[in-house]
Amino acid sequence: MAKPVFLSLCALLPVAAHAATHTVKDIFSSWPNASLYIFFGIGGVLLLAVFLMFGTELFRSRRESQKTAELSWSVFESLCKTHGLNDVEKQELRRIFHASGAETSDVMFKSIKAFEEGVSAEIERLRGKHDELLRVCDIISAIRSRLEYTRLQPGTRYYSSRELSAGQPINISPVKGTDNAKFRSKIRDISELSMAVVNPEEQEAVAAFSQGSEVAVSLIQTGDAVYSFRTLVITKSPDNTSLTLAHVVEMDRKQLREYLRLEVTIEAMFRVLASEADPELAKSGAKFTGTIKDISGGGVKLRTVEEFHLGDVLSVNFNFRGESFRGLKSKVVRIEKKNTAGESFLFNNISFLSIDAALREKLIRLIFEKQREEIQWQ
Incomplete structure (x- = not known):
């Protein structure tokens, strides 16, 4: 709010200066012997009045913003208590909120999308700090559970691969090579850092993937949509029975209108x-x-x-x-x-x-x- 007020007051400055100039000219014409100091003093008073108006409005705007922020954090504290978050989880959720770029902190409790964006940014910030990253991931998992973002109801929209669950059937295919061969698979387990997938029907198919290669993944969320995304292979098991894939936040979504026909x-x-x-x-x-x-x-x-x-x-x-x-x-x-x-x-x-x-x-x-x-x- 302060910015529009500032621009409005700045727009008034030329008007005030113009008015002051005409006032000085009028006084000159009616009072030729008046001191120039008086005239400049009148202009200074006018400018001072404008700046005082600006300062008052800026102070009021900042005060309102402060009250809004205090109210937002008051709601945040109340919601943390309602969901049973401890002090460590509360502090981490604050960091997730700041990383998400959301406007108000209470959005963490009602927007899965904002939460996932914050989690992704927070994990990316900790890349290279292995021990701290593992510790924070454990805290994030606990927060996810308390906010009931772990197992979404059928038909709920996905915003991140972290919302998938173990046992979810998926299709995987190498982006390059093997003539775009596609294999049926499923998620074995999932964490905040990655997801492990297995290929129970064609274990030898995992040999088509290599560490660091790009893989295309597709899946169906019943009653919602078909999702697809590309990610990287982090590791591959020595016996070619499983892959570990990196998480993504953005997934292509094709809505199932009734059903694919x-x-x-x-x-x-x-x-x-x-x-x-x-x-x-x-x-x-x-x-x-x-x-x-x-x-x-x-x-x-x-x-x-x-x-x-x-x-x-x-x-x-x-x-x-x-x-x-x-x-x-x-x-x-x-x-x-x-x-x-x-x-x-x-x-x-x-x-x-x-x-x-x-x-x-x-x-x-x-x-x-x-x-x-x-x-x-x-």
Whole structure:
């Protein structure tokens, strides 16, 4: 606030000087014998008045800023007490706040993004100070736990790779060499300094990576987005079973609007579990075949010759990229009748009613992998 006031008062100086000049001229014309000292004194008084106004406003502005800062730190102290932070953790959180560049200290308790930016800057500041860095990382981990920034709820946006958790499935690929080969992996454990990833399916694949090389990582946060980022390999285990990767703050985020949808041609088998329009069809247990024309984590578009009804509940089975999906309870939500080259068929939009979260995540991951492969070939 002081800066705008200062600029405003500075703008008044020429006006005041101009007024003082005219005042002196008026006095000269009406009082020729007046002393020049008096005239300069009048101008000095006017300038002094302007500077006094500026000083008063500056003092008031600084006082208000001080009160705001005191209030912010008062709230900070209260929030630290609420979250159970001890004195050491409190002091470290202060440093994280200053490193983050945030305007008010209470933002540390409600903005994961600001917290992560501060943590990244604080760790970078301590590079080269090994013992102190390890000590501070332990304190930061404790703070993260107390602020409940450790395990985020499904669908919560990620701002840093430090927010990932052990067991998170990921895809990794070397940025250079091996024709951009991509391997399925998962995070074994994670710390404030790095994350260790393993490749349980293809342990020899780790041999494609070298210490200091750049690696591309992608993952899916169910209900939120697909994330991807590039980082460096810090170390590689001698037996080629695990890698240690550096953390990043910035991650590319592609939001899942409903779910990624992919055009495919997959044979499917299904039966009707319930149908208000044709109860006998459900009782018969008859099995049908069709072709899935597109697929997402939320459902499929099923091409059939037989006609079904809106609201019919189906049990759908299919294989996709070597994985088997069985007994997916689904509902017909839309039907399109088509006729191409004299052949009549129907497109049935099927929405999954109940699917295990892990199974849905696996399906989305497979769709994402297939989509990335197609993009790479384009």
